[in-house]
Amino acid sequence: MSTFLSQIANGLMFGSLIALIAIGYTMVYGIITLINFAHGEIFMVGAYGGLATLTYWVPTAVVAQWYFALPIALVAGALVAMLVAIAMERFAYRPLRNAPRLAPLITALGVSVALQEAVRVFYPGATAAIPFPPLFLDGAFVIPIGDGVVIRYTGVLLIVVSLALAFALERFVERTRLGRAMRATSQDRDVARLMGIDPDRVIVLTFAIGGALAGVAGVLYGSYLNNINIDMGFQNGIFAFTAAVLGGIGNIRGAVVGGLVIGLVRALGGQYLPGGTAYDYVWIFVVLIIVLVFRPQGFFGESERVRA
Amino acid sequence: MSRTRKVATTAALLAGVLALSACSTNREEASGGGGGTCDTSKGTLVIGFIAPLSGSLSALGLGMKNSTDLAVNQANQACKVPGYRLALQAEDDQGTAQIAGQAATKLASDPNVVGVVGTLNSSTAQAAAPILAQKKIVEISPANTNPALTQGDNYATAPNRPNATYFRTATTDAIQGPFAAQFLVQKQGKKNIAVIDDGKTYGAGLAAQFAAEAQKLGATIVTQAKVGEKDTDFSGVITQVRAANPDAVYYGGEYPVAGPLSKQLADAGLNIPLMGGDGIVDATYTQLGGREGDFATNVGAPPEQLPSAKAFIDAYAAAGYPEPYSAYGALTYDAANVIIDGLSKAVGNGTFSDATRDGLISAVQATNLQGATGAISFDQFGDTTNKQLTVYSVQGGSFKPLETGTYTAS
Numbered sequence: 001m002s003t004f005l006s007q008i009a010n011g012l013m014f015g016s017l018i019a020l021i022a023i024g025y026t027m028v029y030g031i032i033t034l035i036n037f038a039h040g041e042i043f044m045v046g047a048y049g050g051l052a053t054l055t056y057w058v059p060t061a062v063v064a065q066w067y068f069a070l071p072i073a074l075v076a077g078a079l080v081a082m083l084v085a086i087a088m089e090r091f092a093y094r095p096l097r098n099a100p101r102l103a104p105l106i107t108a109l110g111v112s113v114a115l116q117e118a119v120r121v122f123y124p125g126a127t128a129a130i131p132f133p134p135l136f137l138d139g140a141f142v143i144p145i146g147d148g149v150v151i152r153y154t155g156v157l158l159i160v161v162s163l164a165l166a167f168a169l170e171r172f173v174e175r176t177r178l179g180r181a182m183r184a185t186s187q188d189r190d191v192a193r194l195m196g197i198d199p200d201r202v203i204v205l206t207f208a209i210g211g212a213l214a215g216v217a218g219v220l221y222g223s224y225l226n227n228i229n230i231d232m233g234f235q236n237g238i239f240a241f242t243a244a245v246l247g248g249i250g251n252i253r254g255a256v257v258g259g260l261v262i263g264l265v266r267a268l269g270g271q272y273l274p275g276g277t278a279y280d281y282v283w284i285f286v287v288l289i290i291v292l293v294f295r296p297q298g299f300f301g302e303s304e305r306v307r308a
Numbered sequence: 309m310s311r312t313r314k315v316a317t318t319a320a321l322l323a324g325v326l327a328l329s330a331c332s333t334n335r336e337e338a339s340g341g342g343g344g345t346c347d348t349s350k351g352t353l354v355i356g357f358i359a360p361l362s363g364s365l366s367a368l369g370l371g372m373k374n375s376t377d378l379a380v381n382q383a384n385q386a387c388k389v390p391g392y393r394l395a396l397q398a399e400d401d402q403g404t405a406q407i408a409g410q411a412a413t414k415l416a417s418d419p420n421v422v423g424v425v426g427t428l429n430s431s432t433a434q435a436a437a438p439i440l441a442q443k444k445i446v447e448i449s450p451a452n453t454n455p456a457l458t459q460g461d462n463y464a465t466a467p468n469r470p471n472a473t474y475f476r477t478a479t480t481d482a483i484q485g486p487f488a489a490q491f492l493v494q495k496q497g498k499k500n501i502a503v504i505d506d507g508k509t510y511g512a513g514l515a516a517q518f519a520a521e522a523q524k525l526g527a528t529i530v531t532q533a534k535v536g537e538k539d540t541d542f543s544g545v546i547t548q549v550r551a552a553n554p555d556a557v558y559y560g561g562e563y564p565v566a567g568p569l570s571k572q573l574a575d576a577g578l579n580i581p582l583m584g585g586d587g588i589v590d591a592t593y594t595q596l597g598g599r600e601g602d603f604a605t606n607v608g609a610p611p612e613q614l615p616s617a618k619a620f621i622d623a624y625a626a627a628g629y630p631e632p633y634s635a636y637g638a639l640t641y642d643a644a645n646v647i648i649d650g651l652s653k654a655v656g657n658g659t660f661s662d663a664t665r666d667g668l669i670s671a672v673q674a675t676n677l678q679g680a681t682g683a684i685s686f687d688q689f690g691d692t693t694n695k696q697l698t699v700y701s702v703q704g705g706s707f708k709p710l711e712t713g714t715y716t717a718s
Contacts, residue, residue: 003551010543120362128364129564131595140575147551150576225540226571227596229364229564235538270544277545278507278534 002146007267013155013224015263016162020217021240022247022255023166024085024210030186030250031206033101037108038088039214040237041115042081046215047228048123049080051132063133070135070223074161077219078212084115085211086204094200112234120230129229132222154224161220165213166256173252182206186250242288248301257299261287346384350391350659355380355647356415356445358408358426358436361400364564367590369428371634372450373398376425378620378627379644389652392660397421401432408432412439421445422660422668423647425640430454430510433474441471444665446672448475448646450639453586453607454513455482458689467689473669475690477639477646477681478607479697481510484585485517487697487715488558488605492583493525496603498556502549503532504569505560514585515560522558530554535565542569546576556580562587563596571597589635594705602702603710608681609696610709611638620680642679649677 021043028036053076054063063069092111096104120126136154143149173179184192185202193199221236222228243262247254262284269283270276291298357376359369380396383389397418399411408427415421416439423446427433433452440447449457457474459467463482492498501522505515512534519529530552533545546569549557557573559566559582566588573582583603593602611617617638624633624641633641650671654664677684685693695714700707 003547006547006550007544010541010547013543014541127362127366128592129596131597140577142577147553148577150550152575225568227540227568229540231538232540267544267547271548276533277548280544281536 002149003271004268005143005145005149007271008264009149009151009155011264011267012260013158013263014266015260016159017217017221017224017259018236018239018243018262019166019256019259020162020213020220021236022243022259023169023252024214025241025244026247026249026252026255027206027210029244031182031203032093032097034093034104035108035241035249036093036210037105037237037241038092038111038115039210040233040235040240041112042085042088042211042233043214043218043221043236043240044228044230044233045084045115045119045218046077046081046211047132047218047222047232048119048126049215050074050077050219051130051222051228052080052123053077054133066134066136069133073135073219073223074216078215081215081218082208082211085207085214089204089207094203112237116230116233126230129227131227132225134226135219135223152224154220158220158224161216163256165216166252169209169213170252178202178205239284242284246288246291246298248298250302251298251300254298254300346387346393347391348393352393352395352420353389353651353660354395354397354415354418354421355644356418356421356424356426357396357398358401358411358415358424358432359398359428359451360403361398363402365403365428365562367592367631368451368634368636369400369403370631371637372426372428372640374627374629374631375620375624375633375637375640376644377629378624379641379648381627382623383645383648388648389655390657392655394648401427401429401436403429403432405429405431405435409435409439412436416440416443416445419662422651422665423448423672425450425644425647427452428636429508430457430513431508433457434509437471437474441473444473444662444669446473446475446647446650446665446668447471448477448643448672450477450643451586451607451636452476452510453478453481453484454509455480455517456509456513458691469689472690475643475646475672475686475692477643477679477684477692477694478586478636479692479695481514481517481585483695483715484605484607484697485514485519486521486717487713488583488585488603488699489518489521489525489527490715491605491699491711492556492558492603493522493527496556496581499527500530500552500554500556501527502552502554502557503529503560504545504549504557505534506537506562506565507534508537508561510585510587511560511562513560514587515558518558518560535561535569537561537565539565540568542572543576546572546578549573550576550578554580557582559584559588563590563593563598567593567596567598569597570599570602574599586635589700589707591632591634591706593707594702598702600702600705604700604707606635606698606700607696608639608694608698609712610698610700611680613709613712614638614681616678616682617680638680642677642681642684645679646672646675646677646684650675 024039050073140150140152181197243258247258266280270280401408428451430452455463505511570582586606589604589606653671654667698712699710
């Protein structure tokens, strides 16, 4: 029993991290139907941005206090990731706005490689994994069931921050003027323009929000695992993309649910299915295939709209 | 018209840039060095080198590269091979078997390459060794420990050497695994051990050797699990390990996984030591989360304690390399010197040609040198006859040698 509950907790922690990245994938797809494969690298750049701020700009005495270090790192990581995402949209995707859909897709792959190599070359020591300081209470609390269920405080932080941000974003999209503009642009860009919405502004906003969330995820990831490397964006980006597809790409709630499902499948599959942890990633994609066979649009996706 | 021309120009330009960058990446320029007073009229012979120079294992690989560079420079200064200048050509395999194969093919296509020092990983050696063997290029690894590389896949029952050109100055996991088991079970009294590995040639092989001997010594392997080489979140594995209630964890793999794994074990409330093999002995292990009291075995004796290695350590320091020589420095230095020594015997006062290659192989096979790590010679499989191993333990933030010994079957 305690093993089962521990794996559920593990799954929720990994899943909420993936969910936070998946939101960026799904929002960009919703607005401009682009699968932004460079989004995983935005997550990676956010982690390095947060780390650089703590290492080079903030006095060590301040970093030692988590209640200073955590908000500084989160804001810095979000800011760096957001700026990179905006620059990416402006210089890589906007010139291809009216190009065939394959062009921006290939560009996204190129941006992904470029960002990874840029960090590798220019960040000191980035050729190997870099230690990341703990940004929250170290240690764990134990739920006394069976052998005890150990839950780390940083894991709780990860879940709470991820779900809170996802909830806030959902409210923003549903309730505010800008959110309404985003929904309108995603439904029909040309009609939205006729209604006085500037689609370019909305698209930049989408990239900025997605980038900021990925940056927060990057910093939380570093704090949770205590080291970061330049591969982290690629690996987790693939899972986040899978989560977005699983939940129904273009749907924010779907991305969150997809992320949590992936986390739980990985944790429970590694524990109870044959092959153990050696095959835990396999089960994620088995679930993806099964869902796509029976519900190609994902959990929350609408069936393919016919576009004018 | 003008548009198609523009497209064509752009494409041509792009192709040019790609071709240029393909030439310039992953190639370390051959380092010159000395030789001013030597006769180098017959040309240049190349000593190849394959190891990870970027990526997570680069700390080990760069130390190896510098140690090879040192041996080559010293040979040039001492005019070791009459009439020839030696050059080092270092290739980066990024710790990946496929790229190591490409690097081996590249080196094998150069007729001036006489020998190769490397690789670091056993999995990369599996790819590189057969390619080099085809061209009769001697390969000496200072770090490969998987027994199959010298004794074939059935090394336990019917050892059969796959490549006559492949040698190593590191001892094998058939010795390292049991040596670790004797230490952990008999000296540390650990009876319930969880075994984790990364599923690669080196890690899985080492973990299997360890588990077999530990069981023979009366310990129980309470659980066995695998992690991915690029994994960072081990919570699933650790939950399994925790349920099995072990008093030690043995990990077959390398430090980029072992460090965070050790930290996450402690985070889950498991204050038990993690032990690993030569792959986790690196300064970055503790930075990535390795804890005080963790153990590791490494091949050979610690260079810092060997009188024979003093000249190497001093020369390395004097050369001013930016990276430390790390776990395999002295063994790499010896591997390079074995090739250089064999070359001077095989070439003599003649010239190097393809016919010389057989002579070089038999000269290396017959090696009898005093190296930095002690006496060097090879058995009929190409394995070193130096079967010393050392147990290290993390004390004060870094690996400190605990005891050096030779494995004797129990």
